[in-house]
Amino acid sequence: MRFVFTKLGLLLLTLWAAVTLNFLLPRLMPGSPADAALAKLAQNGPVSPATRAAVEAQLGVPTGSMFDQYLQYLGNVATFDFGVSYTFFPQPVAGLVAAALPWTLVLVGLVTIIAFIFGTLLGVLAAWKRGTWLDTLPTVGGTFASAFPYFWTALLLLFFLGYVAGWFPTSGAYGRGTTPEFSVEFLLDAIYHAILPATTILITSLGGWILGMRSTMINTLGDDYVTFAEANGLRPRTVAIRYAARNAILPNLTSFGLALGGVVGGSLLVERVFAYPGVGYLLYTAVTNQDFPLMQALFLIITISVLLANFIVDILYGILDPRTRR
Amino acid sequence: MSATETQAATLLSVQNLSVVYEPTGGEPVHAVSGATFDLGRGDFVGLVGESGSGKSTLGFALTGLSKPPARIGGGSILFNGVDIAGMSHEDLRVQRQGGFAMVLQSGMNALNPVRSIRNHFFDIFAAHGHVGRGDREARAIELVGKVELPAGVLDRFSGELSGGMRQRVSIALALSLEPQLMIFDEPTTALDVLVQHAVMNTIRELQKSEGFTAVLISHDLGMVLEVTERVMVMHNGLIVEDRPAADVLVSPQHPYTRMLLSHYGDPRAEIVEVPGLAARGAKRAPAVSHLKTDFVPVSDEARARAAGTEGVQRREGRAAREAIVVSGVSKVYPPPRRGEKPVRAVNDVSFTLEPGASMALVGASGSGKSTIAKMITGVEHPTSGTITFGDLQVDRIKRRSLKRLHTEVQMVFQDPYSALNPLHTVEYTLTRPIVNFGGLRGRDARRRMLELLETVGLTPVEQFAARLPHQLSGGQRQRVVIARALASDPQVIIADEPVSMLDVSLRAGVLALLDSLRETWGVSMLYITHDLLSARLVTDQIMVLNQGAVVEEGATASVLQNPRDEYTIRLLDAIPHPTVGH
């Protein structure tokens, strides 16, 4: 029990530090939100002094000392009140995030889990069939695919499968003119729209899992319990899965927790290319528009989810590995 | 002895078998060559030989477990008349039930850490289908019962079992296949002497009651002679001797076998000696000369060198002056797992290591020997009690004063394979303490380094100085480790099981070296071991440790000849007595 408490304490401390960093980072950026808004307006013609005044009045640009702002921010975070977005004024940040979060969670979360499972299986296969084409293909393919820049894969898929072949929609998370709802039709439509972005993430993240699993699996294959299991005449499949893979997967779980953070970053690029209405795109908009409240909320959400994922992985680890289960 | 020998229906027939390791990018290693022998039903055969002689490789080949880079280079293995080399993977797998089984050398790690013991049994039952679904639980309980374990272990994971229990589980798992042939590859090496004894007894009982043919692989000739009927001796991949155990004991044919035998002695005997080394106090016998010198690398020359004038001069006026006084020392470790009790590793131990004395600290594994060593060398602080070395308050020593302590108190490490940094040459390793403690630099340091090599008998010194650890044999490594301990001219040497990782052939040499160094250099030595024979050979005094407490102490010879404490008696009983077995 004390173990869980220490872990929880550390989690909270990391969270606080992350929250503070989230507060500081955006404020280090030069230019105010009003400047960002004006720069955008200036592209459509000259901006009069009155416009500037109006914009500043509308956005309610932050006032008070940094410390006051910080205290207020902490209070707001504690109450999940993230204020109003500057870019999408007067939309509250919470609403924007709530609208974007499910898409990313489902797209990135699901695909990452699929990639993890699928990559792990391929890695197991590659290690088990070492030296055969079943090893070479996933290993070389994985190495190559994991070297693709996210956005490049996205652009190529978009162009060739979306535009040239015309098989898949090229933007958005659901058909034009439909509103998100719980119906089979909508769900199918959403899945259809998710195929290209999902494939992008899958392709670029699969390789890492294959390679990681393959190398840990090769290590466990040399372990004595595997030899002993073979000596006892267990079925090859039992040996591969229940003995070798089962042990090899443990170290990979930890990377899985941490990898989620990287995938969120990657999804930013993917979402941008596919105009996918997720957290990544929102974050990009927030950053380019100096939208402090939105940025803070998003960073917080991302950090919390990564922290949470790690926490869950830790616990999962405990369940899967009797050695840590005390 | 057995009647089975007469009805020797052949179970396994090996003809001219050779096994080659062909690592990619490396030289091929002929681990087994031209092995030819038959095993009859119900035989109990021992296979002995030093480390790397090819015992395990042969065992793997016999059970169809040779995996790349190993390759059967030639010959045949007929099991019940069928050549197993030609069998497909699946046939081989299927016939493992009721065929042959192997208990691996590293039985400690042979269990899947994330599967319960029950599942291990059930996996085997499922793979072969020889135990019906409903009977599995009962059969598993029966099997663990056979190796003297309670049914409760079925719910546990390997991490929750002691080494001895794990080894027993491995044997039970192999038994569950109901094999005709069972190969035990060093089933007791990693175990505590007492546990070792118990496991061996179990194996012996099982072999009698189940009647399978058994091969016992071990490097311990004494143990093999004690339990088996027939012994095969391997040396450099060749089977150099294959005869009934009784004959081997009486009239060993091959010099190697003879060398092995000569290193056995009974620590309780009036006079104990092994080649190159005699029990202290007894008259030293001349070195047994008909053995090839490479079996006993420490010659009298080396001994003489160690005792050479230079060494003596160096020690003049520097003979150990201070005693290590340990009084009422206890060490309590925090519980290793949540919810358990703290570990009382050392409990109220007091003793004095007088200047120039040599004292043995013996006890079973986990009895607290190493912990005491750590406390004396300032690596750990005792929970209570005091340790002094001259004016140094060792029990409360700070990191800064550690260097001062280590000038006088040095340690010889147990495992010569891990005690040397694989990337540093012998010269570097030895020069560091010379520079740090002796304050010598450049050419002076080098000269001193070469002297040290000379002292431990690593000649030609220039050549050894340039070597990296992987270019040294185990015995040579251990000498480097000893040389390093000597580099600071210490008053006290703590040797924590300095030979447990070495083969018999190397063991005596290193012990002899230690002993002569102690004698000529006048240092005090604390010799930590679980091997009573070596304690008898190199020490004058002995302390027996059980669960952190001293249960018996006194002059080595008298304690071992007339043990009073029941624990000491058990320790002595656990020593194999080849003569007694037959």
Place this chain on the structure above:
Amino acid sequence: IDVDSQSDNSGTEGSMLVAADNGSPTFEKNFNPFSTSKRVTATYMYEPLQVVNTLDGKSTPFLATGAEQVDAETLIYTIREGVTWSDGTEFTPADVLFTFNLMKEVPALDNKGVWQHIESLEVEGNTVVFHLLAEDVPATSIIDQQLIVPEHIWADVEDPLTFTNEDPIATGPYVLGDFTPNQYTLTKNADYWQADKVAVEELILPAANSQLDVVNNGYDWAYAFITDVEGTWVNANSDFNKYWFPPGGTIALVPNLTKAPYNDVNFREGLSLALDREKIADDAEQGYVDAAGQSGLLLPNQEAWLSDDLPDGGEIAQDTDAALAAFEAAGYTMDGDQLVDASGTQVAINIMTANGYTDWLQGLQTVQSQLGAVGIDVTLSQPQPAAYQESLGAGDFDMAITGFGGTGSVFQDMNLLLNSEFATPLGTTTTGNFGRFSDPATDALLAELKASTDEDEQKDIAAELQQTVYDELPVISMFYGGLWGLYSDENYTGWPSEDNPYAPPNTYNSTPLLILTNLEKAN
């Protein structure tokens, strides 16, 4: 690889696909016409008193039938009768009064700063009378453009600043149709006061309209700069797809006049003469725009105002010798291939642009090499747009690239460019005259122009101002920034064009009202 153009005009017959509103990436519902983050098409629903064509500054009456400049301080708008709000309520002059008073009450709504010109206003019959703060003829164009909101709705709005107006009630040609996060439609307002002029029944506005989409999905109207417009947009449907890129503002280099050497007019002249504006224009906008003259006017839109006294109509050709002579006059000479000052150090200029404004960047790279040819070491800095805007406003730069003009009003353009009122001390934020040009005579001219009601007089004053821009070089004009109108004649005709420049082709602000009431169904 060819990408087939699939007509994706998913609406019903009579609808029009417009790439006007970009969700990022989805739409937030906000039709508050006062909000800076409103949906672009709020201006298709809410109408101003008059729509000003930013190309030539001419007004077209909408909710007013006309405006009368009684004197330089008084304006009378006659309000159109027979107009109803889209909920059926009658539109009255009281709504106009309400709208202006609302902005007085909540200054944050006053985007255009009307209350910096108006002292008071009142309804008189079907007119609204504006009393101005000073003699202020150009104020008309500002008051003209104010979007009018219905009193009966907005009077009850608690906080008009954060009101998102999800159910817009307006007078314009369109009302909100279906709204989903990634597409919405505007449907024709059947009761629109000039409904007969509105040919398009429905506007479809998808949230995602990348250039690939625009080209491939059969859009009718889009506003986008597309590389190789002939090869892409026109080629996709060569019979119908057209484009028109009229100038929408002048892109210029702004020297910081508070710093040496930029405060030396000879130095500025040297810079100006060293530039080959044609090449810069070509490189920046791929040949789709013209080099700009140094008159400060947006040509040819404001051709009528161009002073005859300017040589070559204000155009300045590259003349390296003259440039070097000017530099010499400023105290800089060529030393080898470096332009050096008296102490022998090379002249180094940092030009600021905003990160991501790629056309400007490409223009500047050409500037960099051209000035490099006269021995000046030019570096480019590219802060993020917000930081760029901040530095620009605070005068924290050596030289910067920026746009000016394009309001349609010569006074507004010149005022923002030259008025010393904007030349606030360095470090304080200003919104015009970023180089901090300050000249009392010019200020006086601007005041005269502001008060003048006579067109000839206005032109005379404007000519003097042009001369100032030409001689003093407060900015070094480079090229005209285009308005990137793409349209298709397939379904609708009557788009503005070079021959018929009745409106700029942009999809934002109020000028689309001119276009939407001018289109006709194609046969």
Place this chain on the structure above:
Amino acid sequence: MTDVAGPAHPLAVLWRAVTTIWSVPKARIGVVMLGIFILGAVFAPLIAPYDPTANDFGRSEDMTAAHLLGTTAAGQDVLSQIIHGARVSVFVGFVAGLFSTIIAVLIGLSWGYLRNVTADVINFIVNLFLVIPALPLMIVIAAYLQNGGIGMIILVVVITGWAWGARVLRSQTQSLRSRDFVTAAIFSGESSFRIVFREILPNMTSLIVGSFFGAATAAILAEAGLSFLGLGDSTTISWGTMLFWAQNSNALLTGQWILLFAPGLCISLLATSLSLINFGVDGLSNPRLREGAKR
């Protein structure tokens, strides 16, 4: 202090590493690929047919004999840009990889060796950096550190990239520090500094080299990502900025998919070459991987 007989000569160590890597076929392919890229980068001015910034060719031209990969929308030769672009990618990869590895080594080692409060503090900081998603953090820092060009990108990549390596190196340090030879070094009177850098560090060569290649790969991909988002200096010529300009001028629309394809492929190939080399590095530390065992 005179340095008596260090470990094997550094060059010899390096040579051994190179031969070990070379002995793995996959890694050999990687070394050859990397070699080609490095040569291309070094001799770019000699190989490239044109000045990569010269913009006086026709705009958006298709592949012709004069311009093997066509020209950009600004009228620059694509092939010349690709060749010159290698310089930035290779440079960023190596420098950023080097610096993040150095930081990772310093922090990872002290973190693994120390057992006091400092270790807890480092643990906390590293966890923080691991948890904050790198790319968004990079974007914010890049937006803050405007104007830095390549230096800025390297800094950003280093700031966000060292934590992973530090963690890996720490656990290795922890396992090495419990080896007898480390305790033995204490008995030899060695200082902590020397123990860490002379006893422990050399035993982690393969891990360090591995993490260097990992960090270099990450840096190359990050440079591409940031440049693509327009957060780098768009006037430098790198594969990332080429992609940015290609996307900016809608190369797909003009049918010049090669403009997007070629730089992206180069990035992938360069990153792949490093990953391939990493296979050989694994072999340094794990003999099992060296055996091409078949089942």
